[in-house]
Amino acid sequence: DGGSTDGSVEVIKEFESYISYWVSEADEGIYCALNKGLKQVTGDWFNFMNAGDYFTNNNSLFEFIAHLDDKYTIVYSDFFYLQENDAKQNFKQKGLFKYNVLLNTLNHQSIFFNTAKAKDIEYDPEFEIAADLDLILKIHLKYGKKGFHHIKDKCLITYRPGGISSQKKDVLLAERRRVIKKLPFPQNYLSLLYHYYRKY
Numbered sequence: 001d002g003g004s005t006d007g008s009v010e011v012i013k014e015f016e017s018y019i020s021y022w023v024s025e026a027d028e029g030i031y032c033a034l035n036k037g038l039k040q041v042t043g044d045w046f047n048f049m050n051a052g053d054y055f056t057n058n059n060s061l062f063e064f065i066a067h068l069d070d071k072y073t074i075v076y077s078d079f080f081y082l083q084e085n086d087a088k089q090n091f092k093q094k095g096l097f098k099y100n101v102l103l104n105t106l107n108h109q110s111i112f113f114n115t116a117k118a119k120d121i122e123y124d125p126e127f128e129i130a131a132d133l134d135l136i137l138k139i140h141l142k143y144g145k146k147g148f149h150h151i152k153d154k155c156l157i158t159y160r161p162g163g164i165s166s167q168k169k170d171v172l173l174a175e176r177r178r179v180i181k182k183l184p185f186p187q188n189y190l191s192l193l194y195h196y197y198r199k200y
Contacts, residue, residue, distance in 0.1 A: 001033075003026035050108075050124040064112055092152075109157050129172045
C-alpha cells in the first residue's frame with residue numbers, strides 16, 4: 001500500500017491474521033510497489049491481483065495449478081470483463097506475439113509467473129502504465145515463446161475496468177510504442193505500422 005489515507009490500512013489491519021506480509025509507505029508509483037512485492041515472493045509461482053479484480057470462482061486456483069509446470073515461464077487464462085451493469089463478458093486472450101502485439105497484451109491479472117525464471121526481471125518504474133507489457137516482453141526475449149502457456153476457453157479471472165490504463169489511453173499507447181521498439185525486426189516495424197493505422 002502506498003501510504004494511502006482512504007481506509008485501506010484499516011481494512012488490512014482487520015484481516016491482518018490472514019496476511020503473511022504487508023507494508024504501507026510512500027512509493028514512486030504502481031511498479032515501484034510491484035517490485036517491492038516481488039522481493040517478498042517465496043512460492044514457486046506468483047500472481048498480481050489488482051483491487052477490484054478477482055478469481056472467478058473457488059475452483060480458479062485449482063485450474064491454474066493443474067497447468068503450472070516448470071517448463072513454462074508464464075501461464076495465463078482467458079478472463080471475464082466486468083461491465084458497468086456487472087454483466088460478465090467472456091474475453092479470449094489473443095496471441096501476444098502477432099504483429100498487433102501493441103493492442104493485444106496479456107491481461108496482467110490472469111498471469112501466473114514462474115518465480116525461478118521471472119522474479120529477478122523487475123518492472124521498469126520509468127513506465128507509468130506499460131511496464132507490465134515491458135516485463136512480459138523481457139521474459140519472452142529471454143526464455144522464448146514456448147515458455148508461454150495459454151489455458152484456453154476458461155475464464156479464471158474477472159477483470160473490472162477503470163484502472164489507470166483506462167484513464168490514460170494516450171500515455172498507454174505512447175509507452176507501448178516504446179516497448180515494442182525492443183522487438184526484433186520485422187515484428188517491431190509491423191506492430192508500429194499496425195498501430196498508426198488503427199486507434200486503441
